[in-house]
Amino acid sequence: AEDGYQLWQRYNQVTNKGQLKQYQQLLEEVVVQGNSPTLQIVKDELQTGLGGLLGKTTAVKESGGKKNVLLAGTRNGSALVKALGLEEDLKAVGPEGYLLLSQKANGKNYTVIAANSDLGVLYGTFHFLRLLQTQQDIQRLAVKSSPKTKLRILNHWDNLDRTVERGYAGFSLWDWHKLPDYIDQRYLDYARANASIGINGTVLTNVNANSLVLTPEYLKKVTALANAFRPYGLKVYLTARFSSPIEIGKLKTADPLDPAVKAWWQKKVEEIYQYIPDFGGFLVKANSEGQPGPQNYGRTHADGANMLADALSPKGGIVMWRAFVYDNNVPDDRAKQAYSEFKPLDGTFRKNVMVQVKNGAIDFQPREPFHPLFGAMPKTPLVMEFQITQEYLGQGTHLAYLAPMFKETLESDTYAQGKGSTVAKVVDGSLNGHSLSAMAGVANIGTDRNWTSHPFGQANWYTFGRLAWDHSLSSEQIADEWIRMTFSNEPKLISEVKNMMMGSREAVVNYMTPLGLHHIMGWSHHYGPGPWIKDKPRADWTSVYFHRADEKGLGFNRTKTGSNALAQYAPEVQAQWQDPATCPEKYLLWFHHVAWDQKLASGRTLWDELCYKYTAGIDSVKAMQQTWAGLASQVDPERHKQVSTFLKIQHDDAKWWRDACLLYFQTFSKKPIPAGLEKPE
Ligand code: GCU
Numbered sequence: 295a296e297d298g299y300q301l302w303q304r305y306n307q308v309t310n311k312g313q314l315k316q317y318q319q320l321l322e323e324v325v326v327q328g329n330s331p332t333l334q335i336v337k338d339e340l341q342t343g344l345g346g347l348l349g350k351t352t353a354v355k356e357s358g359g360k361k362n363v364l365l366a367g368t369r370n371g372s373a374l375v376k377a378l379g380l381e382e383d384l385k386a387v388g389p390e391g392y393l394l395l396s397q398k399a400n401g402k403n404y405t406v407i408a409a410n411s412d413l414g415v416l417y418g419t420f421h422f423l424r425l426l427q428t429q430q431d432i433q434r435l436a437v438k439s440s441p442k443t444k445l446r447i448l449n450h451w452d453n454l455d456r457t458v459e460r461g462y463a464g465f466s467l468w469d470w471h472k473l474p475d476y477i478d479q480r481y482l483d484y485a486r487a488n489a490s491i492g493i494n495g496t497v498l499t500n501v502n503a504n505s506l507v508l509t510p511e512y513l514k515k516v517t518a519l520a521n522a523f524r525p526y527g528l529k530v531y532l533t534a535r536f537s538s539p540i541e542i543g544k545l546k547t548a549d550p551l552d553p554a555v556k557a558w559w560q561k562k563v564e565e566i567y568q569y570i571p572d573f574g575g576f577l578v579k580a581n582s583e584g585q586p587g588p589q590n591y592g593r594t595h596a597d598g599a600n601m602l603a604d605a606l607s608p609k610g611g612i613v614m615w616r617a618f619v620y621d622n623n624v625p626d627d628r629a630k631q632a633y634s635e636f637k638p639l640d641g642t643f644r645k646n647v648m649v650q651v652k653n654g655a656i657d658f659q660p661r662e663p664f665h666p667l668f669g670a671m672p673k674t675p676l677v678m679e680f681q682i683t684q685e686y687l688g689q690g691t692h693l694a695y696l697a698p699m700f701k702e703t704l705e706s707d708t709y710a711q712g713k714g715s716t717v718a719k720v721v722d723g724s725l726n727g728h729s730l731s732a733m734a735g736v737a738n739i740g741t742d743r744n745w746t747s748h749p750f751g752q753a754n755w756y757t758f759g760r761l762a763w764d765h766s767l768s769s770e771q772i773a774d775e776w777i778r779m780t781f782s783n784e785p786k787l788i789s790e791v792k793n794m795m796m797g798s799r800e801a802v803v804n805y806m807t808p809l810g811l812h813h814i815m816g817w818s819h820h821y822g823p824g825p826w827i828k829d830k831p832r833a834d835w836t837s838v839y840f841h842r843a844d845e846k847g848l849g850f851n852r853t854k855t856g857s858n859a860l861a862q863y864a865p866e867v868q869a870q871w872q873d874p875a876t877c878p879e880k881y882l883l884w885f886h887h888v889a890w891d892q893k894l895a896s897g898r899t900l901w902d903e904l905c906y907k908y909t910a911g912i913d914s915v916k917a918m919q920q921t922w923a924g925l926a927s928q929v930d931p932e933r934h935k936q937v938s939t940f941l942k943i944q945h946d947d948a949k950w951w952r953d954a955c956l957l958y959f960q961t962f963s964k965k966p967i968p969a970g971l972e973k974p975e
Contacts, residue, residue, distance in 0.1 A: 296930040298744030301487050301752050302779035305346030305427065309783055313429045317348055320405055320432060323360040324352055328371035331525035332412035335486070336366055336419050343423040364422075366407035366415050375408050383438060384410050390494070390527075391440025392418030394425075396433060405432060413494075413527040420490040428778040439764075442722045445612075445732035446762035447495035447531065448488070449577065449679070450739075454504050454512070460683050460820075462690030463740035463747040468498060474518035481519060484739070485526035491759025496523065497531040497734075501579040501616065505538035508562060517569040524572070531574035531614075536598060537586040538562075549591035550601035563605040575611035576602055577650070577734075582619040595619075595635065596642040603644035614650045614677050614732070615643075617667055618657075622832040627850075627857035628839075629655040633666045637862075640671040648732055650677035653703040655859070656840075658736075659812040660687050660803045661699070663871075663881050666862035668717045669708030675728040678704075678721040682754045683738035685820055687802050690747030691943045693918065694802045695795035697757040697769035704765050709864035718765045733762040748940055749933050752780065753795065769796065787928045794918045801918070803880075805911025805948035808904060810849065810884035813840040814955065822947065823954035841883070843962040847890050848900065849883030860885060890963045901963045908952035909971050915945045 308314040321344060326337050337354040344352040357374070367375040369384060377400075383393055392409040407418040421439060425432055451459040452466035469478055488496070498516065499507050506512055520530040539545040539558045549555055566573050580587025580598055588598030599615040606613060620631040636649060643649070649671065654662025658681040668676060680700055687694040704718040715725055723731035735758035738746050746752050753776045760772050773795045777788050806823070807814060814837040816824035827837040842850050852859040853872050860868050871877045874886045879894060890901045898906065919941045926934055953974040956967065967973050 296932045298749050298752070298933060299483075301745065302427075302756055302776055303487065303490060304779065305343050305423070306782075307349040308347050308426060308429055310429045313431070314348070316431070316433065317426055318350075320362050320403065321348065321352070321364045322362040323358045324354045324364045324366075325356070325358045325374065326354050326366045326372075327356055327374060328367055328412070330371075330412045332416055332527070333367075333371070335489075335525055336412070336416050339416075339419055339423065339486075340364070340366070343419075343426070347423070347426045361401070362403045362405075364405045364407070366419060368409055368411060368415060371412070375406070378404065378406060378408070380406075380408055384408060387414070387438055387440040390414050390417060390492075391438070392421065394418060394422055394435045394437035394439075396435045405435060416489055416527065417492055424490075424775065424779065428775055429783050441492060441763045442718075442765055443731045443733045443762050444723075444729070445495050445574075445677075446493045446759065447497060447574075447614075447677075447732060447734045448493055448682075448737045448739075448758075449497045449501070449734050450737045451500045451502075451683075452498065453500050454506060458740055459500050459502060460681075460685040460736070461738070461740050462683065463738060463742040463745060463751065465741045467739065467741060468515075468519065470512070470515055473515035477518060477522050481522045482526075485523045485528045487755075488528055488759065489526040491756055492763040493759045494527050495529045495531055495574050497533060497577045497614075499533045501533055501577065502583070502585060503533035503535035503579070505535040505541040507532055508534065508538055508566075509542055510565070513566060513569050520570045520573070529572060529574040530570060531577055532566075534576040534578050534602065535586065536578065536580045536588070536590075547591065548586065550588045550593050550598045551591075556601055556604070559602060559605040563609060563611065567609045567611075573609070573611055575606050575613055575646075577614045577616070578602065579616045579618065581621075582616065594639060594642075596639045599647045599649075600642075600644045603647045607644065607646045612646045612648060612730070613644075614648050614734070616679070617649050617651045617665075618679075620834060622834060627852065627859050628834040629852065629859045630857065630862060633670060633862045636667060637670050639674075641673040643674050646730075648675045648677045648730060650679050650732075650734060652679045652681075653700070656812055658686055660694075660799070660807050661702075661810070661880060662812065663884060664703050664706040664708065664717050666859075668706075668720045669710030669715055669725075669864065670862070672710065672726045675723060675730040675732070676720060677732040677734050678717070679734045679736070680758060681736040682758050683736050684751070684754075686815060687799070687806075688944060688947065689821055690751070691940045692802060692947065693748060693750045693794070693798050693937070693941065693944060694754075695750065695757070695769070695773065695798045696754045697761070697772050698796065699799050700757065700761055701765075701769050704761070707867070709866040713866070722765065733758075733765075735762070749780075749937055750795070750798075752776075781929060784928055787925055790921050790925060794921055797914055798918065801911050801914035801948075803911070804907045804914065805951045808907030808911070809879055809900075810882045810886075811841055812884060813837060823951045825955050825958045841959075842887055843959055845962055845964070847888050847892070848904075848959065848962070849887045850885070851887040852885045856887070890965060898968075899965075901959075901965045902968045904959065905956060905967055905971055908956055912945065912948040912952060912972075915941065915948045919945060 369376045392414045395406045397404045409415045456466040537548045543558045581589040603613045617632045620628045719725040814825040816822045956974045
């Protein structure tokens with residue numbers, strides 16, 4: 295049965311006869327020299343991959359005699375690779391990069407996967423297999439690839455009891471009870487899938503952290519995972535609960551300036567590195583949503599981060615300190631708080647501290663303008679934090695392809711150093727010359743047979759890895775690759791599924807939060823609509839705080855006459871967004887309180903446009919259902935049925951959102967649903 299477990303690594307036989315013939319000719323023989331654990335994985339992967347794709351057993355050899363050879367290795371580890379020269383080209387691709395080349399030498403035709411490290415060879419191997427999986431021409435290969443972002447990290451919000459915060463695909467993969475002795479095959483399959491898309495780090499534990507993971511009992515288990523992941527180039531990181539010195543260290547305080555506290559963390563870090571010599575470092579959520587932090591002791595975020603950084607720096611570890619902070623006691627707009635707290639700290643962090651910033655200033659909404667901290671902290675390397683798990687985008691049952699959303703943020707222009715200062719350039723370090731750079735994705739992976747609940751959730755995991763490696767890839771290209779590898783290379787299927795995917799995130803925006811609306815979802819679970827949510831312990835956890843509907847209009851005035859959050863952006867950005875007439879409509883209600891009767895670009899009033907957007911969202915889902923139904927003969931029955939069922943749920947939910955939101959907002963607008971549109975029930 296087809297259960298989706300294989301992700302995009304199916305290696306079904308190539309269906310294009312011409313292409314298959316080319317591959318069989320050029321890959322007469324496979325030679326890999328060297329024997330490290332990583333190269334062993336390379337060999338296994340080539341054997342399995344080519345075995346499936348070419349439909350015949352492929353032996354991997356140490357040396358060869360045939361004329362057409364696939365050769366993989368490093369200059370240091372393989373005499374054959376060294377004999378090809380390649381010195382300059384290899385220098386240019388760095389420690390993790392690789393070359394895929396077609397090259398003639400000694401009367402032979404080589405197809406070469408060459409890199410500077412065994413891990414680079416592994417990454418190159420996956421790229422090469424992808425070319426075959428997607429049935430590309432490999433006759434004249436001239437690929438040079440290296441990652442644009444140095445650290446490409448999954449963040450698991452996994453608790454030690456195996457529940458997953460905001461996880462919708464079963465339980466945590468980490469079976470703490472059976473660790474360290476039992477290494478589940480799934481850990482290796484997880485690492486392999488990550489390596490195939492260039493992910494090189496994983497934070498195992500929830501940002502709402504439990505200090506127990508730092509005790510020897512758990513560190514032994516973490517070590518077992520780190521050992522399993524190492525050959526795949528996957529480094530392990532942990533979340534550090536700031537109050538750990540009290541909870542597991544028996545100290546009376548966790549004050550970062552207290553010598554006993556500093557000494558405790560230093561010792562703890564030394565202990566960790568005894569277990570895991572290549573431990574990556576800590577991810578920290580402090581003084582946010584009730585988590586302890588340096589401010590409990592009157593210290594700053596920099597005091598806290600630097601104290602941990604000093605403990606980690608002799609070992610080469612880093613601190614990723616999250617900027618997702620807000621406090622109900624601060625009377626200011628929640629959207630402003632991270633910037634207000636962190637911007638003044640720019641330049642005060644140690645070299646091995648990165649500040650991790652969510653893509654937008656509120657919280658992973660279906661659409662947010664880019665976070666104003668991007669471009670505002672030139673002296674500090676910033677980690678982009680994307681959320682792959684669809685907390686606010688229909689969770690485990692809605693089809694929402696997130697590449698267009700990630701790209702929208704990455705391509706936004708901060709104007710920090712003039713035009714062209716995109717968020718992507720801030721994140722990859724090129725704008726301000728940082729050698730440390732990182733992208734983090736909050737994982738959507740769990741124990742579900744297909745890993746991600748929705749079969750299309752796999753595409754978002756895939757997308758995160760691909761964009762972290764190369765943020766210039768287009769959403770279409772990533773979808774194209776993923777569809778070919780996950781379903782088939784059949785042109786009709788590719789184009790129709792791609793269409794579904796490309797429109798899916800906008801559909802979600804339309805039926806949940808069109809025109810810049812945000813944070814109007816159901817209380818606490820965040821799944822369905824809840825624009826009426828008010829009277830909660832914190833104003834900034836309600837919906838009315840964000841949409842500000844009244845008899846005059848709708849939206850949050852964040853201009854000078856309102857919260858002035860807009861002032862946190864560069865003047866060029868402000869100039870575009872401050873006037874409702876020039877503000878892109880997708881951000882309109884994010885920045886402006888707009889009258890119900892105000893005419894928008896379509897010529898319709900705000901109220902009518904809102905009604906149209908909600909309707910358009912439902913219509914898009916209907917269209918996806920129709921397309922998918924037409925693909926029944928081209929997709930295996932099991933996955934086809936699951937997606938159909940989920941699309942039905944998504945359609946029902948889209949209507950639920952429209953009904954709830956329009957009926958609620960209508961109590962303020964007092965206007966009828968425009969003629970021709972289906973009435974909410
Ligand atoms: C969201 C999410 C929380 C999470 C928090 C965070 O608010 O709902 O579950 O802990 O983000 O990113 O820290």
